[in-house]
Amino acid sequence: MPLAMNSAKMKLTSIEATVAYPPDGAGCGIPIVEVQTDDGYAGWGEAQASRAPDATCDIVRELLGPVLKNRAFSGDREEIEALWNRMYGVMRNDGQTGGFTLEAIAAADMALWDLAG
Numbered sequence: 757m758p759l760a761m762n763s764a765k766m767k768l769t770s771i772e773a774t775v776a777y778p779p780d781g782a783g784c785g786i787p788i789v790e791v792q793t794d795d796g797y798a799g800w801g802e803a804q805a806s807r808a809p810d811a812t813c814d815i816v817r818e819l820l821g822p823v824l825k826n827r828a829f830s831g832d833r834e835e836i837e838a839l840w841n842r843m844y845g846v847m848r849n850d851g852q853t854g855g856f857t858l859e860a861i862a863a864a865d866m867a868l869w870d871l872a873g
Contacts, residue, residue: 767794769826
């Protein structure tokens with residue numbers, strides 16, 4: 757059952773980012789984001805920043821993770837939109853509103869939507 761249909765709120769407990777490389781080693785890596793809840797659910801997202809995937813992962817881990825971690829989460833549309841605005845707002849306050857920042861936010865946002873079902 758999608759989380760949005762479940763009335764119980766969960767807590768976002770972990771926001772991880774790693775780079776996935778092709779098995780043959782050819783090509784560029786892709787930043788992958790995993791968001792986990794205290795109930796054992798997980799959502800996955802990816803970014804297209806293949807030129808410097810570690811930069812995107814660092815933004816997720818160091819800057820966006822603290823925004824999301826330990827927050828209650830039910831998976832409804834308004835909540836996910838509010839979290840996107842909060843992530844963007846944190847970065848906007850530092851003057852970072854494009855490039856790797858948007859790639860990191862997009863990957864985290866995709867993971868939240870995946871988690872929501």
